[in-house]
Amino acid sequence: MKKIISLSIVFLLIVSCGKDLPMSTFDTYGPIAEEQAFIFSIIFWAGMVVLVAVEAAIIYVYFKYRRRKNSNRKAAQFHGNTKLEILWTILPVVFLAIVSVPALSAIWNFATMPENPAVVVNVKGHQYWFEFQYPDLHVVTANELHIPVGKQVLINLDSNNVLHSFWIPKIAGKTDIIPNQTNQMWIQADHTGLYYGQCAEFCGESHALMRFRVIVDTDEDFAAWIDHQKTEAYVPNDPLEKEGYTIFMSPKAGCGGCHMIHGSKKAKGRIGPNLTHVGSRQHLAAGIMENTQDNLRQWIKDPGKIKPGNIMASQGAVYMDPNKALTDSEVIALASYLQSLK
Amino acid sequence: MSDETTTGLNSRKILMWVFLGSDCMFFASLIGTYLIYKGMGASHPGPSDVFDIPTTSVSTFVLLMSSMSMVFAYAYLVRDNIKAFRIWMVSTIIMGATFLGFQIFEFSEFYFHDHLSPQTNLFGTTFYALTGTHGIHVTIGVVWLGIIFYSSLFRNSVSSKTNLDLDLAALYWHFVDIVWIVIFAVVYLFGTFRGFPS
Amino acid sequence: MTTIPLKLPFKINLSRPVNPTGIWDWITTTDHKKIGVLYGVTAFLMFITGGIEALLIRTQLAGPEMKIIAPEVYNQLFTMHATTMIFLGVMPLSAAFFNYIIPLQIGARDVAFPRLNAFSYWTFLFGALIMKSSWFLGGSPNAGWFGYAPITTTTFNAGHGIDFWVVGLQVLGVASLAASFNFIVTIINMRAPGMSFMRLPLFTWMTFITAILLVLAFPVITVALIELMLDRTFDFNFFNTSAGANPLLWQHLFWIFGHPEVYILILPAMGIVSEILPTFSKKPIFGYAAMVLAAAFIAFMGWLVWSHHMFTTGLGPIANSVFTITTMLIAVPTGVKMFNWIGTMWGGNIEFNTPTLFSVGFLSMFLIGGISGVMHSFSASDYQQQDTYFIVAHLHYVLFGGAIFGIFGGIYYWFPKITGRMYDEKMGKLNFWLMFIGQNLTFFPMHFIGMQGMPRRIFTYDANMGWAFWNGVETFSAYVIAFGVLFFMINMLKSWGNGPKAGDDPWDGRTLEWSISSPPPVYNFLDVPKVEALDDFWVKKQKGITKIKSKTKPKDIHLPQASYWPMLVALGLTIAAYGIIYNLVVCGLGIAMVLITVCAWSFEPVNEPDAH
Incomplete structure (x- = not known):
């Protein structure tokens, strides 16, 4: 009982x-x-x-x-x-x-995949962040997936490194991301809002920190977001932001080797997240912290501390070579430049 | 310890059968790997680029004949005809060694002439792993038969009373032979067969 | 043996140890009972290390955003915890029972191949040491116990941790295979006269089925490990995705082994429970034939369900439907077993003691794990549960509440037979209740947080996720389990030396092991028993036939003799294994040592040639 x-x-x-x-x-x-x-x-x-x-x-x-004391009951014998x-x-x-x-x-x-999905998204799993490509709309972004409300969205999952798994618990169960095998799934969200997603297949040291957000927009908001994402990056006027821009594009820092800033000739990298409109995102470093000046500075200063084992910390020139290490003022300048990329 | 067993069969013989069952799964997994990767990755050099079916057919035939020779050796041992037994043992061992010689020739041909190494592509990886594992099995068999033959040179070491030792070695030898037939069919023949997507 | 070993053509002195004592006795022993004790003690120590790893994991997860354990170390901990518990804990603890109990239950003097048995133990011990030594040699494996490629390849995992895992598991595989060959042959060929297959005690049956599963499943994982080893050591391409390899190859090979492995872990515990319940209910097992058939069916079906571990890998709807159905079907024979156990207790006169507590604990916990297992079989909803704590809850209900409870019950049950002493009943019950409460408070909340979206294998989580409360409860309860195990250890240590004398048949047992003295003499049975029924010993007791005067004298019984070689062959394997990690020349030396010692083993003389 x-x-x-x-x-x-x-x-x-x-x-x-x-x-x-x-x-x-x-x-x-x-x-x-x-x-x-x-x-x-x-x-x-x-x-x-x-x-x-x-x-x-x-x-x-x-x-x-159970056997009771002072009882002579015999166990029944049946096979x-x-x-x-x-x-x-x-x-x-x-x-x-x-x-x-x-x-x-x-x-x-x-x-059964939708025949006429409203949006097609190619999801690329990286070691500890998600890349979202909208092939038909010519938009590439990272860690924040925008989709229109009430529409079927087709997702192609791919990875060029280890296994990951794409999971938005409130919208759809997970599907694994497997190198050399493009998996497909479809999702649909019936209410606008912000939803949490997380990598669900162990992918290395910072697997726990590989998260993302799904932002479900109304049709108008989604169209506006897409239009904005297609624009070239903001070119700063503010002196501090300008200083950050210079550092970012400099061969010494080498940020542009891995990161893409649409409209710039020096930042054409495809290894790290596309930063064209990074300032417009709500979160940093695959959904693990709010996108604020302070958090961004900490991240630029020592990404390995916040997300152990990430590739920027282990392969970025400014983190490998003590002679190239960023000074505090450089970090501040970089952070304000990146925040300006709304 | 009592000599009698529950089934009347010798325990070592049952052990050998259980081991062979286990080894079947081992080869099944390797052949499975080969088949899963068939046609994947860089396609050249591929099976039809490297295989020389006539040559491998000869070595396959030699290995098959060695199994027959093994049967004769065992039959003569049971009849205590040690002399004939030795002759057939030598012939089995030589044919086994010949097969290995063919394999070494084949590997070096693929490696130096066709530039196929285990690192080249998935075909190289799966091919060398599978046939190499089989080659190690044959080598163990040849050494095992060699030890039995060597002991038979000394008086009364090998006789019909001790035929179990040879029986076990023969079982193993036939098994390795059968596995090769599967490999020859699946890897060599299917690999070069034109009607088959490779 | 019917054959005379081949004579060596040259003279070489291969003397065999004669009546060694002390440590040499343990190193050279071929007595299945001593090997059983060695297995049990070693595996239990490994179980403790796995438990410490679990406590460290739980400590890190006690609250959100804790920084007690570094991420890399955390990943190593959960990998080693699972690897330890499965390969160094549960499997060898079961093997300890196989060793000690099976020959006694089938009325044999020893196993079919005593030296092979010793070899199994030493190989297991060295394999365990290889695995555990990684903690001191630059870091343990860190890719999870199922080590999904390609994160195990050198591209993504350059350190030696995975190498330890790869060679350690292969060495352990050799140990398990050798032991299983031995037990299959022993059960087929060493049964006492009259002990037909349908008179075998259920524990022996379960062991037999387990060994068959193992013999067929381990080659598959061995191939997968060899492929990974070739990749890591010689740059082969099996899991090299840039050469076009498909990582799912690993998953298929792993789970074709891995699912039978699940039954390898649970069937022995089922066998133990099937011994304990009839004994203490004073009733025959309910539906003996159905129990055997159900286990055989489970073992067979175990080969047809592996892809239910891969529902989210995009196998397609046909595969997912098929594996959904096959997986659900396994619930049927499992249900039959469950009902038959209840039927066994029905109308019985059940003693309320530690072994039955653990057995009933097994039934109630395994039931929960079984039902959550059926939940996972529904691949459509499993998309939400896969790789979450819901799975962690399920597997711990089956493996901790199931296998470990069964094994602990078995240790209490056979303790008087093995040591000749009785354990402390009060402490045993305390041990049970601590473990039972701890188990449920640790693992039941994992169902909740799993459904609330907590993925497994994460070293940290955010406070706003709402997982903190239950994680705190789980961590606290994990320590409750640890205290339960602590009481178990105190009880065992105390009772082994000073417990009251147990007598030969303290439980009024049913199977042959209770017909001989406690602890059993080296030769087990003075006269090989003649078996006339299932539960023969019990039946004979009912008829009033107890001990018959024997004419055999102990000194006339020829026993397997001690040998150095099993240990030396295992040592050679170990050297070869380390050689693969560090230096291929050393590996070659190790292989040479194996070849030489195997030859010495096969030509080893018998001290008393008259024995044959």
Whole structure:
């Protein structure tokens, strides 16, 4: 009895605790996550019935037939019961056959890619950040995925390094990102807003810090965002920002070797995130901190401290060569330049 | 320890069968790897660039014949005809060694002439790993048969009473032979067959 | 043996140790009981190290954004924790029971190949040391226990950690394979007269099925490891994605091994529970034949479900549907076993002691793990659970609440037989309740945080995720488990030396091991027993037939003799393994040592040639 009570409490906890958390799989905002939560609830309740019944049987039998002091009761001697055994072989089969119908149909639903997706996004997994390419719209960005509300979005997943997994718990379950095998999935979000995503396949030292955000816009907002992303980067006038610009483009710092700033001739790199409109993003370093002057300075100063094992910290010239190390004033200038890239 | 076993079979013989079952899975995994990677990655040099089917057919034939020779050796040992046994043993060992010689020739041909190394492409990687593993199996077999033959040169070391030792070695030898037939078919014949996408 | 070993053509003195004592006795022993004890003690020490690794992991996760353990070390910890628990903890603890109990249960004097058995143990020990030595030699493996390529290749993982993992697992594989060959042959060929297959105790049956699974599954992982080793050491291309390799090759090979491996871990524990429940219920097992068939079916199905570990890798809807169905089907035989265990207790007269507590704990925890397993089989919803803490909860319910509870139950159950002493019942119960409560408070909340989106293998999480409370509870409870294990250790150490004398048959047992003295004599059975029924010893006791006067004298029984070679061959393997990591010349020397010692082994004389 105690067990049953505690199990119902447990269930209440699942429902009550899960709902409003940022990455709860119960709090769904898209058809895929919804169907996944529905299928889970079927098997959950079915499982609960079996769990409670069988746990109760185990505990009942153990207490009911325990050896009591001063009792001469003899144990019943029987070897089995064929009818009963056939029954409890067949029953689970029937049970599973019934619950498998919605489960199997959902597999096909998820695997059928939309014929006319509103947007196609190529997701590239990197060691500890996500790159988002909109091939039809000619936009490349990082770590913040914008999609229009209520529309089917086709996602192509690819990696040129290790395995990753693309997961937005409130919108859709995960699909792995595998080198030499482009996986596909489709997502749809039915409410505007900001959603959390995270890499779900171990990908190295800072796997825990490989996150991203999904921003679901209205059609107008999405179109405006795309238009803005297509524009060339802002060229600064402010002296501090200008100083930052000079440092960024200088061969000494070499930022442009890895980072792209659209419109600049010296920043054409494709190894690191595209920084053309980095100032317009809400978060830094794959969704691990707010995009503020202060955080940006810390990140530029010592990225390896914030995200151990990242490639910029281990291969960037200013971090490898003490002679090229950035001074505090250079860091401040760089940060204000990058923030100006709205 | 009691001499009697539950089944009446010698335990070592059962051990050998269990081992061969296990080894089957080993080769199955290697052949599986080869098939999964077939046609993937850089395509040249590929199977049809390097394989010389007539040559490998000869070495396959030699290995097959060595199995037959092994059967004769065993049959004569059971009849305690040690002299004939030795002759067939020598012939088995020579044919096994010949097969290995062919393999070394083939490998060096591929390596130096066709520039196919394990590092070249996926075909090189999977091909050398699979056939090399088989080659190591054959080498172990040749050494094992060699030890038995060597002991038979000394009086009363090998007789029908001790035929189990040869029986086990023969089982192993036939197994390695069968595995080669599979490899020859899957890797060599399918690899160069024109109607087959490679 | 029916054969005379081949004579060496030249004279060389290969003397065999004669009645060694002290440490030499343990090093050269071929007695299955001593090897069983060695296995058990070593594996338990490894289990403790794995537990310490787990506590460190939990400590780091106690709260959000903690900085107790560096990310790199954390990754090494979770890799080593899993590798340790699976390959150095649960498997060899099961092997300890195989060694000690199987020959006693089937009425044999020893295993079929006593020296091979010693070799298995030494290889296991050295493999464990190779693995663990990585902590002191520049860092442990850090890619997770299933080491998904290509993060294990030198491109992404230049250090030696993965090399230790690759060679360590191969050496451990050799140990497991050798042991399994031995047990298959022993169970087929060393059974006492009348001990037909359908009279085998269920633990022996489960061991038999486990060994068959192992013999077929380990070659697959060995191939995968060899491929990775060739990649890392000789620049082969198996997992080199820039040469066009597909990383899913590793996953397929790994899980074709990995799923049978799951049953390799759980079946022995099921066997132990199937011994304990009838004994203390004073009843025969319910549906013996169904239990055997169900296990065989589970073992068979274990080969057809591997891709349920790969539902999110884009295998396509057909594969996902097929593997969904095959995985669900495994619930059926598992359910049969569960119901039969309940049927075994039904109408019984069940003793309320530590072994039954652990067994009933096993049933109730394994049930939870089983049901969450069926939940995962639904690939459509598994997209949300894959690689989250929900999976971590599931696997710990099966492996900790399942396998470890079964094994602990087995240790208490057979402790009087092995040591001749009785353990402290009160402390045993305390041990159970601490572990039971700790287990549920540690692993049950993982279901919640998994569904709330916490991925596994992350060294940190943000405070605003809402995972902090349950993580705190889990960390606290992990220490409760640790205290439970501590009481277990105190109990064992205390009782081994000073426990009250247990007597030969303290539980009124059913199987042959209880018919001999505790601890058993070196020769096990004075006369090889004649078996006439399932639970033969129990049946004979009911008929009033207990001890028969034997005419055999202990000194007339020929026992397997001690040998140095098994240990030396294992040592050669170890040298070769380190050679692969550091220096190929050393590897060559190690292989040479293996070849020489194997030859010496096969030509080793017998001290008493009359023995045959």
